[in-house]
Amino acid sequence: MGKVVIGVMGGGEGSPRVLEAAETLGRLIAENGWVLLNGGRPAGVMEASARGASRAGGLVVGILPGGPEEGASRWVDVPVYTCMGAARNAVNVLSSDVVVAMAGGAGTLSEIALAVKLRRPLVLLENDPGPAVAAQAAPGLLAAASSPEEAVEKIREFLG
Amino acid sequence: MGKVVIGVMGGGEGSPRVLEAAETLGRLIAENGWVLLNGGRPAGVMEASARGASRAGGLVVGILPGGPEEGASRWVDVPVYTCMGAARNAVNVLSSDVVVAMAGGAGTLSEIALAVKLRRPLVLLENDPGPAVAAQAAPGLLAAASSPEEAVEKIREFLG
């Protein structure tokens, strides 16, 4: 049967504190035996979470917006080249058993909104998208966390 | 050269007041000689805006999430069947010279976020997605309106 896939969404930029949390989250995902899925680019939360998971021996799948000529983070084991641009955000969300949204920009916000629309379990890690998201989320599919460790607890609860 | 394309985003459901505004907005878009682009389904803001534009003699292009077997609103002149599900929201945004976001759910919120990310001019018509969107929007690409008539004024300003 399939492995458990945890999607980590976040921007191509991030403060040192956010990037450190992303790397820790990647490590914890690997240590739990889960696959890390992210946007695959060599930047920001994507790069940091992939590095954390890869160094801990985990498997990293990157769903990229472009094609092979644009390349992926060196910490990605399996790059999936969609050539779909921002539309690949829907693939990220659909392919994750649980989605964790870290601090990010409008792209991350679109992934949060898609997770709510597509009814995927969603953990907000130090990310407050505002009342519009909370109002739309289905009961029991939205959780907030203030640390990578707490995010992992919420993931475990969603996985049941 | 291409026609001016105005995208109207909004949910598959809507209060009578929202649907009336959508129909008026569709009519005004047609009366200005613009093409209406929306999500094409026979429901909610999509159906109402398409009806308004079509009855006023305008052209309506619907970008549908499914395939031909699912069909489109009868007011859509050219249904574009993407079979992409929610990922088609990126196509809607990219193909609109100006995007108008009406009241809607998480799908509309994802379109708002994508419009900000992809830097398309965006008019919020009685839709407040919260501070996360305002913080991300590029200067000069975001406007708010409280009536279809005011939305058309904002569209005109964006079209310059």
Added chain:
Amino acid sequence: MGKVVIGVMGGGEGSPRVLEAAETLGRLIAENGWVLLNGGRPAGVMEASARGASRAGGLVVGILPGGPEEGASRWVDVPVYTCMGAARNAVNVLSSDVVVAMAGGAGTLSEIALAVKLRRPLVLLENDPGPAVAAQAAPGLLAAASSPEEAVEKIREFLG
């Protein structure tokens, strides 16, 4: 109800003879009151068929592989920017009531194969994709033509 949409598939390059046939086909599509849908780029069969339809007063919808920054043929009325690269070929096929495949390269061959797979009526205009396609096509959904005029006859038969 929706307009009749005829998709014309063909490469970004073409011999003078092929391009002349594409322009004639575009004109005939417009004269029959049908919408022309093609790949939208300012090149080859796409440009020629769009010019033929547009000059005859027809409506041209272009389904583009890239985004707005790459632009479309000047003869396209409504450019739909998919940012999906070659994956947009499935959208072209799904959105056409009848698909006409003219001479082209591997991209056109993929559209022919998708038309067969997705069971859209398909007219091959001086294009012989070989026995693999003929063997897969459903009965009654494949026709061959040797001139734009004959292609239009086949389209009419498919439209019933």
Added chain:
Amino acid sequence: MGKVVIGVMGGGEGSPRVLEAAETLGRLIAENGWVLLNGGRPAGVMEASARGASRAGGLVVGILPGGPEEGASRWVDVPVYTCMGAARNAVNVLSSDVVVAMAGGAGTLSEIALAVKLRRPLVLLENDPGPAVAAQAAPGLLAAASSPEEAVEKIREFLG
């Protein structure tokens, strides 16, 4: 750095002989330490190649046409749900370092055509798509094999 990803394309149905070859090919891919990427559905060449790779301890990534509600083959480790229908064929091709096309229908033919168009190394395993494909393929990017073992030799040559 990323793992080597070998894409195996083939239909949802297949003769016992084709399915046996698919299972052997999956096993050989795993034994070489490569990742198997295929269409992920629990049918035909997809199921057989995934089973062969999984039983040999390999990693299997399935790029699915639908969403999570449709499920994947039980031999797929990481299902990537695209909800893109046949358009996901372009993702399969783009994400494979080498593409192997086995016997299949029109969907497989579209993947062959896309591999040629997108200039991915392509091994035809007992699959003759006809002269149109051979005429379009770039020199050095197309090979034919008559057994899984020979296909693996061709893959090794492409990987250099």
